[in-house]
Amino acid sequence: MSDRDLTKPMTQADFGSLVGISQQAVGNLVGRGVLDTSAPGLQVLHAYCSHLREQAAGRAASGDLDLATERAGLAREQRIRVALQNAVSLKELAPVALLEEVLSKAGARIAGMLDAIPGGVRRRVPALSAEEISTIGAEIARVRNIVAAMSLADLRDEEATDDVDESTEEEIDP
Structure with missing residues (x-):
């Protein structure tokens, strides 16, 4: 020197x-x-x-990048990717499009079953008047419309799952 x-x-x-x-x-x-x-x-x-x-030590890199932070971020993303792959292979996770298709088909089948209720009640209880059967049909239609209007946000809301909407609690006199 x-x-x-x-x-x-x-x-x-x-x-x-x-x-x-x-x-x-x-x-x-x-x-x-x-x-x-x-x-x-x-x-x-x-x-x-x-x-x-x-x-x-990997704590600093050229420019604004922090090599250790970048490596940790990459490791986190890789961990998430592997967890998602495992969930798919264990059939714990499915594509949104498939879930929409299954729910749509299930909803259509349930709607058909609900629509058949007034006719089934008429056959089992012939003493009911046409007005009473019509009231049962209207109530079923009201509930079906409420279900059809539900969104994912409604299903996630704890109050929607824990508390029943008081408007659906109206009793029908037999």
Whole structure:
């Protein structure tokens, strides 16, 4: 090493020569705020060594990227991808389009069953008047319309699953 005085500020070219990098590389480090060449040379050397240690440890990378954070993010995404693949293979997860198709078919079958109730009641209880059968049919239609208007948000809402809507609690006198 030459007889440089590290207690005084150094030029970028002198510091680059001291550590074995170009003046442009020093200028880049100064521009990114890693080094302050107006500080004493020893302080700049310590900052440069600290920067190198951070890079070697993977805690800092060039630019605004933080290598450790990026690696952790990638590992998290890979963990999620594997968990989703496992859920699909265990048949715990299905595509939304398939679920929509199944629910649509189930809803259509249930609607057909509900529509058959007034006729079944008429056959089993012939003493009921046409008006009473019509009231049963209207009540079934009202409930079917409520179910048809439900959305995913309604199904997720705890109050919708725990509390029955009071308007559906109307009693029909036999």
